[in-house]
Amino acid sequence: MMASLGSLPFVLETNVESLVLLETRSSYHSPRFPVCGIKGSCFGHSERSGLCWCKRVLWRSKKVRAIACKSFGKDEYEDGSKDVVHATIEKTKKVLALQRDLLQQISERKKLISSIDSDNISKPEGDGISYEHGTNGRSHSFENQNGNILGIYGGFNESNQDVRVPPPEPASLRLDSLPAFFTNGTENSSLKVKNQDGVIESSLENITDESNEIGSEGEIPHPLAGTNVMNVIVVAAECAPWSKTGGLGDVVGSLPKALAKRGHRVMVVVPRYGNYIEPQDTGVRKTYRVDGHDMEVRYFQAYIDGVDFVFIESPMFHNLEHNIYAGSRLDILKRMILFCKAAVEVPWHIPCGGVCYGDGNLAFIANDWHTSLLPVYLKAYYRDQGLMKYTRSVLVIHNIAHQGRGPVDDFFYVDLAEHYTDLFKLYDPIGGDHFNIFAAGLKSADRVVTVSHGYSWELKTSEGGWGLHGIINDNGWKLRGIVNGIDNKDWNPKFDVHLKSDGYTNYSLETLHTGKPQCKAALQKELGLPVREDIPVIGFIGRLDPQKGVDLIAEAVPWMMGQDVQLIMLGSGRPDLEQMLRNFENQHNDKIRSWVGFSVKTAHRITAGADILLMPSRFEPCGLNQLYAMAYGTVPVVHAVGGLRDTVKPFDPFNETGLGWTFESAESGKLIHALGNCLLTYREYKESWEGLQWRGMTQDLSWDNAAQQYEEVLLAAKYQW
Numbered sequence: 001m002m003a004s005l006g007s008l009p010f011v012l013e014t015n016v017e018s019l020v021l022l023e024t025r026s027s028y029h030s031p032r033f034p035v036c037g038i039k040g041s042c043f044g045h046s047e048r049s050g051l052c053w054c055k056r057v058l059w060r061s062k063k064v065r066a067i068a069c070k071s072f073g074k075d076e077y078e079d080g081s082k083d084v085v086h087a088t089i090e091k092t093k094k095v096l097a098l099q100r101d102l103l104q105q106i107s108e109r110k111k112l113i114s115s116i117d118s119d120n121i122s123k124p125e126g127d128g129i130s131y132e133h134g135t136n137g138r139s140h141s142f143e144n145q146n147g148n149i150l151g152i153y154g155g156f157n158e159s160n161q162d163v164r165v166p167p168p169e170p171a172s173l174r175l176d177s178l179p180a181f182f183t184n185g186t187e188n189s190s191l192k193v194k195n196q197d198g199v200i201e202s203s204l205e206n207i208t209d210e211s212n213e214i215g216s217e218g219e220i221p222h223p224l225a226g227t228n229v230m231n232v233i234v235v236a237a238e239c240a241p242w243s244k245t246g247g248l249g250d251v252v253g254s255l256p257k258a259l260a261k262r263g264h265r266v267m268v269v270v271p272r273y274g275n276y277i278e279p280q281d282t283g284v285r286k287t288y289r290v291d292g293h294d295m296e297v298r299y300f301q302a303y304i305d306g307v308d309f310v311f312i313e314s315p316m317f318h319n320l321e322h323n324i325y326a327g328s329r330l331d332i333l334k335r336m337i338l339f340c341k342a343a344v345e346v347p348w349h350i351p352c353g354g355v356c357y358g359d360g361n362l363a364f365i366a367n368d369w370h371t372s373l374l375p376v377y378l379k380a381y382y383r384d385q386g387l388m389k390y391t392r393s394v395l396v397i398h399n400i401a402h403q404g405r406g407p408v409d410d411f412f413y414v415d416l417a418e419h420y421t422d423l424f425k426l427y428d429p430i431g432g433d434h435f436n437i438f439a440a441g442l443k444s445a446d447r448v449v450t451v452s453h454g455y456s457w458e459l460k461t462s463e464g465g466w467g468l469h470g471i472i473n474d475n476g477w478k479l480r481g482i483v484n485g486i487d488n489k490d491w492n493p494k495f496d497v498h499l500k501s502d503g504y505t506n507y508s509l510e511t512l513h514t515g516k517p518q519c520k521a522a523l524q525k526e527l528g529l530p531v532r533e534d535i536p537v538i539g540f541i542g543r544l545d546p547q548k549g550v551d552l553i554a555e556a557v558p559w560m561m562g563q564d565v566q567l568i569m570l571g572s573g574r575p576d577l578e579q580m581l582r583n584f585e586n587q588h589n590d591k592i593r594s595w596v597g598f599s600v601k602t603a604h605r606i607t608a609g610a611d612i613l614l615m616p617s618r619f620e621p622c623g624l625n626q627l628y629a630m631a632y633g634t635v636p637v638v639h640a641v642g643g644l645r646d647t648v649k650p651f652d653p654f655n656e657t658g659l660g661w662t663f664e665s666a667e668s669g670k671l672i673h674a675l676g677n678c679l680l681t682y683r684e685y686k687e688s689w690e691g692l693q694w695r696g697m698t699q700d701l702s703w704d705n706a707a708q709q710y711e712e713v714l715l716a717a718k719y720q721w
């Protein structure tokens with residue numbers, strides 16, 4: 001937590017406990033000894049006096065004040081000191097009060113949880129379920145669109161329903177879900193003083209006795225999200241490691257954990273495509289109508305890394321484990337209708353850790369067109385009917401090129417009243433009026449996020465919006481770009497499980513010189529290429545789709561084959577592009593390897609063993625492979641578009657800055673030029689190369705920063721009416 005002490009020209013990096021310490025010290029000072037009031041030449045005075053309780057404290061915080069004196073000059077320090085101290089004390093009191101309030105709430109919750117017995121806890125009861133939930137003790141039963149009694153909800157003030165009910169439901173309601181910092185009263189308990197350049201000049205790390213005392217009141221310090229903690233439900237068609245066809249799966253597998261780390265209560269809802277090991281049957285059964293048929297769904301649940309994972313099971317999802325988007329357009333549409341209808345009611349029905357999430361202080365995060373119906377259903381079935389009044393939805397655009405388009409008649413399937421047609425209707429200059437699910441989601445969601453700043457700009461253009469730019473511009477006020485992070489447990493060369501066998505090895509920045517060449521040799525050996533340390537290995541990993549610019553690589557292959565390089569490509573997707581990859585390998589067997597298929601292990605191994613990663617995407621909302629590459633000391637060469645432009649700063653040989661090579665337009669000539677410069681640097685300028693690797697590997701690519709930005713979006717949605 002950053003805090004500034006009134007007008008003092010330095011920054012105090014502290015947390016609540018540290019501020020409490022300041023307050024405690026100040027309040028103990030006798031007026032006779034205003035030593036900690038930073039008054040006059042107080043340091044010597046107070047230390048000399050030796051009479052005051054605060055002497056001990058003063059001695060410990062001497063360095064802090066010394067810096068203050070140094071920065072201000074003595075006169076200024078004397079003149080402004082009193083105000084500064086008062087302001088500090090006031091601020092500190094406020095923080096203390098806030099913390100006490102939170103501790104109080106948490107201890108009340110603790111009591112509540114321990115008093116919940118099998119009679120009043122939410123429990124499956126055969127087919128129909130009734131839940132008691134609500135912060136005000138009142139409850140409301142209601143039915144869903146199929147006429148089922150859904151359960152009971154609460155969370156708003158009946159007598160004045162337009163008034164939002166503070167305080168928010170505590171996000172981390174389940175005790176087993178408390179993040180580490182909840183149970184560690186000393187973590188981050190140091191008070192650090194930074195100068196104006198941000199350099200830490202002094203810290204009071206040893207003062208733990210008082211901070212422990214503070215923690216002992218409720219034993220739970222402030223979550224990172226502070227009082228903004230929310231219940232968050234991420235809904236998506238895929239989630240790594242269970243189901244993944246691309247970057248969406250990665251994001252859904254990792255962003256929720258980062259949100260949970262900030263103190264939010266977080267759930268992921270995904271279809272159960274396979275017989276996964278971790279999730280257990282909750283026993284809950286519900287029925288939803290799809291295309292005139294009642295479809296029963298079951299709910300499986302697992303609690304992993306602070307996140308509740310809920311898997312929705314239905315015969316409609318069976319046998320799709322290895323091809324989750326299999327079937328016709330209508331098959332996929334019907335699956336997603338069922339999934340979204342069921343997902344939106346999960347907070348009522350699934351008692352994670354014994355307690356349902358409920359619909360107060362709740363935000364859904366839907367992802368791409370597949371779950372764009374969720375914001376629509378939330379609006380049409382519930383909020384427009386006066387239900388789920390405090391629930392919000394955020395829609396994340398990972399790729400606007402796939403929109404769930406169909407003929408206007410498809411509206412019949414989504415099971416909505418006629419007046420919602422307009423949400424879905426979109427005019428296309430070629431096809432005329434059509435039905436568009438992404439369009440409806442964008443209009444219905446309270447906030448929209450996309451996965452980079454560059455892409456959020458591109459989406460508003462006719463080239464980048466793929467026909468939805470009009471709607472995106474109309475809703476521009478609710479759009480924000482947030483660059484994806486990476487899961488730095490899964491994608492970390494130091495811990496990567498795929499580097500533990502077959503001659504590969506884990507490595508870090510310190511062991512880069514030996515670890516990476518070992519991985520390169522293992523990769524060459526595994527794929528049957530000549531094992532040579534001096535030859536640059538160029539990698540490509542991606543869905544074989546025109547988006548990824550594989551055609552540009554194809555055009556550059558003749559040039560590449562004239563160089564002393566090896567090219568390793570991993571991809572699956574469009575059959576003609578898969579065949580193209582196979583042909584490359586057949587034609588240049590001594591230099592090219594094409595792995596056609598989906599192999600997470602091979603993706604990790606290429607990322608570790610290659611020297612260069614090629615990403616000539618025609619458009620790229622964010623791109624994860626270039627981030628993974630940089631974390632592994634592999635230098636990216638990318639088309640400067642969308643998230644690739646945001647994340648790969650071009651190498652500047654004069655100033656030795658930048659992270660890789662970029663080219664400005666999707667042309668093979670430009671790709672060849674950039675790759676040529678990259679190869680030259682690899683061969684001739686080893687120090688520059690190492691600098692590129694070093695800068696790439698030392699970046700903070702974690703989800704922490706992005707999670708904080710998502711939190712801001714969730715909050716904006718929460719307070720939007």
Ligand SMILES: Nc1ncnc2c1ncn2[C@@H]1O[C@H](COP(=O)(O)OP(=O)(O)O[C@H]2O[C@H](CO)[C@@H](O)[C@H](O)[C@H]2O)[C@@H](O)[C@H]1O
Nearest residue numbers: 246247398542543571572597598599603621622623624625
């Ligand atoms: N054949 C294969 N075998 C194994 N692994 C493979 C693979 N092909 C791809 N992958 C993996 O799938 C992921 C691809 O992620 P990307 O972000 O690069 O692209 P994608 O276009 O799928 O995602 C969309 O969503 C993400 C997330 O928001 C955005 O970053 C991106 O720009 C947008 O197009 C990576 O983890 C990669 O290793």
